[in-house]
Amino acid sequence: MAGSTTVLIIDDDDDFRASVRALLESRGFTVAEAASGQEGLALLTECRPDLILLDVMMECSTEGYGINQAIKWREECRDFRHIPVVMVSSIQESPDQLFPMAGEVDMIRPDFYVTKPLDIPAFLATLEKALERAPHHRSQPG
């Protein structure tokens, strides 16, 4: 699958990862999976994704925001901060509602935000839009 677009799914729900993987693979993407935020960060170097799909609520906390912040601001993630992040969650609150302090929100505001369960056409359109932002992205196969 050389040259294909790699999506890293960071989500603690096995079933969510399984169905998104099948969907994305059917569209010609390469998929990598991580079941926790830390695992996801550790995988970045290895799989060099073109896009990250990141769950907000992991382990009953809004861990996803912390991971997004780490990717965007942490020094050891500087090679990855250009990667577009699509955050996904079943909770309906926007980050602005969850974190009332403006400064905080700016640090963690996701590039893109979709809700579970995914509206598949809208989700694929969001991925497409997000990938346009990725500097090293080759156009998606299929």
Place this chain on the structure above:
Amino acid sequence: MSSAPAQTAPPPSIVVIDDDPAMRLSCRKILDKSGYRVETFEDGAGGLDGVERLKPDLIIVDLKMPGISGFEVISRVLETDPAAVLVVITGYATIDTAVEAMKAGAYDFLPKPFSPDELRIIVQRGLERRRLMLEARRQELERELLRRRLVTFVSHQLQTPLAAVHQYLNVLRQLEDDSAGAARRREWYERCLIRVEEMLALIRNWLTLAAIEGQCLAQQRLPVDLNPIMVSVLEECRPLAEPDGITLEVRPAPEPCFCLGDPVCLRVLVENLVSNAVKYNRPGGRVEVAVRPVNGELELSVSDTGLGIPKQYQPFLFDEFFRVRQPGAAGKPGAGLGLAIVKRIVAELGGRIEVSSEPGQGSTFRVRLPAAPSGASAVSSLRVAPATDPPPSCAAPRRETRHAG
């Protein structure tokens, strides 16, 4: 008389608003001597500014002042801080004015002239009132925060499995023509069923928890023998244990072990402990359930040879929605309500629960329940209650009949 506030916290601050200079001076003198921080103001406008700036613990205000009256001060202060405590001083101490001021929200009143002791006593009472008001407000905020967090967690817990199922079905529809799809379809159907069952269990557990909280479930106090409950729960859990080759052993006490409680609750208690012991065991492991009388109490113990619980997680074990995150526990269905239910039931029955656990070796849960007074041991929960018994006083679902006969 010493009314000095505690040394550790900063001394309480008091604002005095009175147009009479002599009154301001004497109030300041008396209260200074008692160790309070005192600021005085000569009119309502200045006083309101002072209150806003100093956020005092107590406000003493003269009712009759030129300009902004004492009444207006009361209503304006309470508008911004409903927990403010105001004491009014009144020169024409008719009951009517005092009542009027209290109606407007003042806490108490002090008729002129008053002695230093009268002032100190009323100040002490007012400060105590303030402390209680602030404490109540703090608790209120805490409850509100907890409630909001709970709503977020619960909606997440309910939505996650639904979203997973929805998405499986949705993607399946998209992938309909995929030739390799049949095997996947079967696997996903299985997963959908598991997630739906998980959700049903969550809702069931949640209702149980609510029923216990609403004192619907735990209301009954019948003498219940723990031995037969233990044996029948173990039989019920056997199908759960068999696929992993887990052995279930029961050690009933030689004589009946009666405690006073609700038979349904006691059953739920044992069920939750035993099913956890099975769920978090290793293949080929063992679960031991025993009951014995200890010093006028009954001790129910459930031991497993499973993963064990790391020390750092043990304090949170009985919290709602808490689940231990460790290799081996991942992928086990559950919402983290089982032990919260257990804890609630044990508390309701006046007992206590403790856990001892060694990671890699297993865990033992020990429940101590008060034994029923001897002579009360006439009814066993597993027998059909005689027709003369009063009906259960509550509409919660009862399940004794299922085990009858």
